[in-house]
Amino acid sequence: MAETDRVGSQFGPYRIDDVLGRGGMGVVYRAFDTERDRVVALKLLNADLANDPTYQERFRRESRAAARLGEPHVVPIHDWGEIDGVLFIDMRFVDGENLRAVLRRDGSLAPTRAVAIIEQVAAALEAAHHDGLVHRDIKPENILLGANDFAYLVDFGIAHAETDTQLTQVGTAIGSVAYMAPELFDSDTVSPATDIYALTCVLFECLTGRVPHPATTISAAVKAAVLNDAPNPSAINGEVPQAFDVVIRRGLATEPAQRYPSTTALAEAARLALRDEVADADATTVIARPDVPTTMLAPPTIVPGAADPPAEYAAPQYFSPTRQPAPQYYAPYPTIPPEPPRRGGRGALPVVLGAAIAVVLLALVGLGAYWLLSGSSGGDSTAGPTTPTVTQTITPGDAAPQSTPTATTQAGPPPGATECAPGVAIGTSITSCPFAQAVRDEYLRTGPTGQARTIVAYSPVTGSSYSMACTPEGSVVACRGGNDALVYVY
Structure with a gap:
């Protein structure tokens, strides 16, 4: 069919x-x-x-x-x-578009945005490599971008376990030639270094709008990848810092052992290159130009209103043409404001007692003085009555009347939700209460309530961590993500 x-x-x-x-x-x-x-x-x-x-x-x-x-x-x-x-x-089902469609529309990306995408794909590959898996088909078509450029890696259809028997037939090349490491042309051992090479090719294309070794035939692409060095991205795009030239050169090394030790090491070197800084051979020591500031980088530029891929594009997409709001992955967690000093607590009690005692003593002194003066006057009826004057000492800061806090009504779960514990409920039958409580604790820990933000919560049921996008909805905060999980925090 x-x-x-x-x-x-x-x-x-x-x-x-x-x-x-x-x-x-x-x-x-x-x-x-x-x-x-x-x-x-x-x-x-x-x-x-x-x-x-x-x-x-x-x-x-x-x-x-x-x-x-x-x-x-x-x-x-x-x-x-x-x-x-x-x-x-x-x-x-992911709402968004793939990186290939973005590059076809925009040509190239700002270096900050390119690095932010590469960092996310590097994290996905690091997890796969840790599990003994090599993707072997890293290319823009297999990188999906949701709103705010939240990246997903897809299509492990030719993923290769290092312990598996080779599944490729002799002479059959798997993957896109433009992103294939030289060792794949010789049917050599596949390793994480294969994905590091391909991810470097994707970084190069994001920075320049073209692949490192353009070719019209497979044989030309093989010769270029094995015999020629890739051009410097700074020479193609003047907005690219020269430090990226070093990153690309190492990531595309012909010998796998000369590349970065991991995909995250490649991403860290690319992050340093944004400041025109270069990491040493082990990606641990930073060599910075003295005239380059080392301030925190701003979040990546968000490009709204992404268009659909061209009609002739037929690679896997896994997305809907309609863009929906997604987690603001790069927005830093808001700082929790310090709690204002409480008035009228234990620290103010000695001051209040002292002021009250002083008032009583002054009243007694004034009353005694009145009696003495009345006795010395000899009962002269022409002397008018004397009213004692009482002086009250008011401690600064207590002159204003204390405000009585207004009691607030604790919100409850929305209709249809299942309450797990105080302040948390689940909205789907596939969401567990232990995970819901972990989501609640992480949301409350990372910032004020009633604000939208993305958190990563650990599930004691599955033993994995999941990204959850939390958004205020009336009197509750709805957190969605994971494996179709829905958690209400109130």
Whole structure:
């Protein structure tokens, strides 16, 4: 069945609504899961490859590899398996567009924005490498950007475990040639250094709007990658600091051992290059120009109103054309203002008692003086009555009347929510109360209540951390994210 023929049909519990894109192994659809009442991205294996054991194994491995990664920048896997002889993978439906569409529209990105995106993809790859997985297909098509440039890494369809048997046939190249490390052309050992090379290519393209080694044929691309050094990005784009030249040169080293030791080390070196600073060979020592300030960098520039990818683009997208608000990933947590000093507490009690005693003593002295004066006058009836004067000492700061705090009514969970503990409730049956309490504690810890911000909370149930976007909704704060979790804080 052609991919367009499935639109409007039922596939197991999924109602297929639209075609999102096509990858090397299958087609991605926007579908509705009728059992769980949610929109998902559904990937199905290509019909002509369904009987190929090699491709079937790649498809199953994509599911297993991505599903066990809890890193927030890896698109979550809901389910996978086989229905009616067709392999499928059910993924979160992400609103946004892929990096390829952004580069086709904008040409190149501001260095600050480029580094912010690379940092997020580097974090996703670091988690995969820690689990013994190599993506092997890092390219702009497989990087999705939500609002505020929250990046997701997708398509582990050719992900390779270092302990697995090589699945590629002899002479078959997997991945896009422009981002392939030289060792892949020789069917050499695949390692995390392969992804480091590809991620450096993506960084180069974000800075310059072109790949490091443009070529019209595979053979020309292979020769350029093996024999030629990439040009300096600062020579192509004058807005790129020269320190990026060193970063690109090391990340694209022909020998894997000469590249950065990890994707996060590459990202850290790129962050330093924004200030025109260069890290040493181990990415630990910083060599800074004396005329360059070392102030905190501003959050990346947000480009609103992103357009859809061009019609001729057919790579996997996993997104909706409609942009929706997403977590402000780069906004720093707001500082909690210091609590104002409390008035009328224990510290003010001695002062109040002292003032009261002074008033009583002055009153007694005045009354005694009145009696003495009355006795010495001899009862002269012409002397008018004397009224004692009492002087009251008022401590500065207590002249104004104390305000009585107004009692506030504690908000409760919205209708339909299940309360887990004081101040927290869950909005879906798949959200656990232990995770909801962790979300509440992290939200209260990171800033004032009633403000929108993104937090990362640890789930004691799954043993993983998840990004949650918290937004005020009336008297409660709704936190959404994780694996379709919904937590109310009030």
